[in-house]
Amino acid sequence: MLRAGLFWKLILTFSLVIAFCLAFVGGYLVLRQRATTREQTEQQLAHLARVIDDRFAASMDDGARAGVVGRLGRLTESRITIIAADGTVVADSEGDPARMENHRFRPEVQGALNAGIGSSLRFSSTVREQFLYVAIRSTRREGWVVRVAMPYEQYERTVRASTNVLILGGGLAGILAILLAVFFTRRITRPLRAMRRNLQRMERGEFGVRLDPAGEDEIGLLARTLNRVQEQLEGTIQNLTNQRNQREVILASMAEGLLAVDADDRVLLINASARTLLGLDSQRAENRSLVETVRQPVFVDFVARVRQAEGPLTSELVLHDPHPRWLDLHGAPVHFAESERAGAVVVLNDVTRVRKLEKSRKDFVANVSHELKTPVTSIKGFLETLLEGGALRDPESAERFLRIITKQTDRLSAIIDDLLYLSRLEYEEQDIPRDSVSLAPLVENCVADFDHLARSRGIRLIARISEPLRISGDASLVTRALDNLIDNAIKYSTSGGAVEVSLSLQGAWVHLAVRDHGIGIPEEHLPRISERFYRVDTARSRDLGGTGLGLAIVKHVALVHRGSLHVESTPGEGSRFTLQFPELTNGARSGA
Amino acid sequence: MGSGKQPLLKRHFDRELQQLKKRILSMGGIVEDLIVRSIEALRSRDRSLVAEAMRIEEAIDAEEVEIEEDCLKLIALYQPVAGDLRFIAAVLKINSELERMGDLAVHIAERARDLSAFGDIHVPTDLRRMGTDVQSMVRRSLESLVNQDSELALQVLQADNTVDEHHRRMFDFVAEQVQADPTQTMPLLHLLTASRYLERIADAATNIAEDVYYLAEGEIIRHRAELAE
CATH class of the missing domain: 1.10.287.130 (Signal transduction histidine kinase, dimerisation/phosphotransfer (DHp) domain)
Incomplete structure (x- = not known):
């Protein structure tokens, strides 16, 4: 493309200029030489004619004249003709005057009669050759004209020969000039092509290839400037990329959800937390409209209000699907440069725990x-x-x-x-004793304490202790927790059932589990079972003498020991309460 | 996009189509939310939703009328062809399905209210699962509309079988319980009715999925026709 462009344009221009100069100079020289040659020849012929006129033309009789004219013609290799006033040929060195037609109206004769001298270059019908005729008016005899003619072919040949030399030389010079032009044009276009390739690469975002800054001329300077521009651009892009990556990492690791829409309600940005909080799957959200991403009407409505608002707005969003959660919404209108209408930025906070x-x-x-x-x-x-x-x-x-x-x-x-x-x-959470508690005897004691009660209800109480395990904490608290669990298990078991207390190690965690085969707990109550005064069946619990605080105490005991309480239950089949404590390994007492 | 090269009328039309899509989706969002809340009310036997649900349902009815008018206006004004016409036709159908879903959600909220009068009646696990399944179907049917995703639409069609099965089991359960304890007939009938409504919401979601499938697959056929030319 570029090759056909600048290169050929330059070459064509050079060639035209060179051809024009050569044609002009050559043409001028050829014409000039032709004119000079003819002038000189005419002068020679005119001299000859004057000599003939002076010496012989007028004074001799016809016979002598013819002889002299013939001889002179042969000597000078020219044709000499003497014409009388009436135009008849008196003598001619080549032909018989009597047989020749009247010469009065030949152009050179007319010229001689009118201006004293006349010339003409034409094809002689007599000798069938190109002749140059020069005629002068005789000074000796009134009205007579002496004409001398020469075959002009040889002069023409000379002129043509020199023209050929001129054309050849001119052609050679022209070719040389064009070759030089090609060479220099190449030197311009090749770096230009390299620059274009580099710029195209930059357009695609490929950097790293530098131009060869050869030469100190404008092109070399341009290449160097381009290299510098490329370096700076590369640096700038690198900086921007780094900044963008940093921002993305920051946004992605924020606990708060962040969502931004433009004036047309298109989602510009939505971070991972916002996706999780709004319960969106990982489908593409950027550049889609808000309703395509989050259909939740309260949220869509909030964003619409924020876009209309003067300042920041807050609201709360309650979501039920898949599990209930409360989100705090903080929104502010954003004015993007390209639109007079506002977009919006919304920060989402999960306040489920607080609520x-x-x-x-x-x-x-x-x-x-x-x-x-x-x-x-x-x-x-x-x-x-x-x-x-x-x-x-x-x-x-x-x-x-x-x-x-x-x-x-x-x-x-x-x-x-x-x-x-x-x-x-709750108050002493941090200050409970951190003794090394051996759980095996503790479990055995508890089971022994409840043995009587269990027997009286017809319930088998079984302890399964796989290994002696130790935890760091307060033995009386753990005893109280285990008492509560065993007490519950016996209360809710039917006669003839079994309650199993098991102690085992799973990973780094000590599992202290109480399993009953009683009535079980419906699924919907499980998450709230350890809340204070929370009762699955109010009347029954009171009848059995519960305070409604037993499991709350168990859970707290687990918490102050940096452990947890887990409940699994199937209605009609029984429940399993598991206390998990971090194990105290030999010799290592965990600090408070 | 090269929107500058499109004729002005086409650009107007595209904008109106986008607007229509936003509108039907936001109505879908409102209906979806109402369904989720009514199912939640059924679970927790919450009587307070009915009044609000009825108010939302009125808004949904008004929106349905407006969306229908929009569709008819677009057809009359721009005389769309091929995919665009198919889209508007699908919106018309989905629009009325959504409206019906809204009605059913209000009915479920009413059942929740009526059930709350009967104290501690145990809501069987089947009805809970059914609620979750129906929610998921509604969500996926709308998601398939957003993405014009025929795969997802097919999933919705398949999920309908599970919901039907749940409903059959609920029927058996209620029949059994009524015979066992006739005093519980009323609350059990309320439960069965709620189950029936859930099943009908699932049917409506299935219809939406079918419309989406037609819309999406129609697109592909059209593209093939263009390639063959």
Whole structure:
């Protein structure tokens, strides 16, 4: 493309200029030489004619004249003709004058008669050759004309020969000039082509190939400048890429979700957290419209409001699918340069934990009041009956009522004990003793303590201890937790069933599990089972004497030991509560 | 895109089509959300959703009318052909399916309210699973519309069988329980009705998936025709 362009344009221009110069100079020289040759020949012929006129033309008689003219013609290798005033040929060195036609109107004769001298170059019909004729008016005899003619062919040949030399030389010079032009044009176009290739590579984003900055001329300078530009560009692009990568990494590792849309509601950016929080799969989201990505109407509506808003907005979004979660939305309108309408940036925060905590705190206050109120109401009712209903006079009823009051008071006291225990656990979380607790004897003691109760209900209580394991912590807390679990397991087991307590090591974790074959817990209650006062079956739990705090205490004991509580259950088949503690390896006591 | 080379009318039309797509998707989002919430209400026997659900349903009805008018206007004004016409036709059908889904979601919310009056009735696992399956079908049918993904649409068609199976089992369960304990007939009938509504939502999602399949596969056939020319 470029080859056909600049290269050929330059070559064509050079060639035209050279051809034009050669043609002009050559043509001028040829014409000039031809004119000079003719002038000189004419002059020679005119001299000859004057001599002939002076010496012979007028003075001699016809016979002598003819002889002299013939001889002179042969000597000078020219044709001499003498013409009388009436145009008849008087003498001629080549032909017989008598047989010759009238010469009066030949152009050279006319010229001689009018201006004293005339010439003509033409084809002689007499001798069948190209002749140059020169005629002069005779000075000796009025009206007579002396004409001398020469065959002009030889002069023409001379001229043609020199023309040939000229053409040959000119041609050679022309070819040489064109070759030089090709050479120099190449020197211009080759680096230009290299620059173009480099720029094309840069266009595709390929860097690294430098131009050869040969020469100190403009092209070499241009190549060097281009190399520098390329280096700078490379550096700039590298910087931008690094910055972009950094930003992407930062955005991707943010815990907050981030989403940006432009003025046309197209998603410009959505980070990994936002995808997770909004429950989107990993399909392409950038450059799609918002409703194609997040259909959630509350969210779409919020983004629309943010785009219209003057300043930042906040809102909350509750999602149910696949599991309930609360998202805090902070949005601000963004004005992108190319549009007068605003886009939006939204930051999403998962506040599910906060909301759940708030809810459980509210629930706790409500529950604790309710739980305390029930026995108090009952006690108050029976006391009033005793005092005012006259039951005091009936010892039997009085004793029954007092027993109920005692039972309710015990219950009240149990709840308050558990609450105090829990709050102490919460306060002393960091300060519990970190003794090395050997779990095998602990489990054996607990099982022995419940043996009597289990037997009385017809339940087999089995301990499976695979190895003696140790944890770091407080033995009394762990005992309390295990007591609660075994107590629950016995309460909810049917007669003839079995409760298994097992101690095992799984990885770095000590598993202390209590398995029953009782009624089990429906799936929907599992996540909340260890919340304070949370009861699957309220009436039944109270009947069995539970405070509603047992599992909450177990869970807290697990937490203060840096462990956890896991529950698996199948309704109708039984449940399995597993306490997991980090194992205390030999000699290594974990610091508090 | 070279949008500068397209005639002005075509560009207008494309913009209107995009607008229509956004509209049907945002309606889909509202319906999907309502379905999710009504199923959630059914699970937790929450009586509070009904009033809000009815208000949302009214908005959905109004939106359905407007989308239908938009479709008819586009057909009358631009006289679209081939893929564009097919798209508008699919939107028309999906539009009415979505409206019906909205109605059914309100009905489910009503069943949730009625059930809440009966205290602790155990919601069988089948109905929970069914709810999850129906949610997933609705989500995938709309997702297949977004991406014009015929594979995903086929998945929705297959999932419908599972939901039908759930519904059959619910029927058997209710029949059995009613015989065992006739006092529980009312709440059990509510449960069965809710199951029926869920099954019908799944059918509507299936219809949407079929429309999407037709739309997407029609595209491919059209492209093949262009290649053959």
